[in-house]
Amino acid sequence: LAKTTQPISMDSYEGQEVNITCSHNNIATNDYITWYQQFPSQGPRFIIQGYKTKVTNEVASLFIPADRKSSTLSLPRVSLSDTAVYYCLVGEANYGGSQGNLIFGKGTKLSVKP
Amino acid sequence: EAGVAQSPRYKIIEKRQSVAFWCNPISGHATLYWYQQILGQGPKLLIQFQNNGVVDDSQLPKDRFSAERLKGVDSTLKIQPAKLEDSAVYLCASSPPTSGIRKTQYFGPGTRLLVL
Secondary structure, three states: OOOEEEEOOEEOOOOOOOOOOEOOOOOOEEEEEEEEEEOOOOOEEEEEEEEEEEEEEOOEEEEEEEOOEEEEEEOOOHHHEEEEEEEEEEEEEEOOOOOOOOOOOOEEEEEOOO | OOOOOEEEEEEEEEEOOEEEEEEEOOOOOOOOEEEEOOOOOOOEEEEEEEOOOOEEEEOOOOOOOOEEEEHHHEEEEEEEOOOOHHOEEEEEEEEOOOOOOOOOOEEEOOEEEEOO
């Protein structure tokens, strides 16, 4: 499974766009990139997933360059409630197999200030 | 749709005691996971079930931890005897039986265990 590297922490202010970059130099052909969000005292929550180029949903956008060695999670106009830990994960799309398991790093602790 | 349910939410025990955690996954989810999350770290997979069979338990400390998923629905995770370093949040997650795109895992609120 590809190892990921992301900043330990980031600070932002309400209304700003936040971009969290994750490096995954050893990403494999079958690997997808997935981001999870975790609030204190809660389990992680799926945010977005992609394979290449750009993916957008109602919560965030995920930008993946052609070489796929990094990815950027973009949160538009953050609010105080976006304060959380964000995890970048890389792994295979393998239904039912152990190769599809998630390996979490320490994540990026995002603090949004008023 | 109801989420992943876990109980208890909090548990305090003394070292060498036993403890059990319960998880009820989202209805229809064939895959169930147990994670351990130590303060300040990301969750670490302990065991993965596919229906009632174990797919991966390579990181489960089998001398003290055990898990079962009878009938392929609910699951229990047991620690016997507990050590101080077992203090953590134990998260249960489940995944739907989709193929192709990487499966999304849905996490429960976790059980916070404190071993004194």
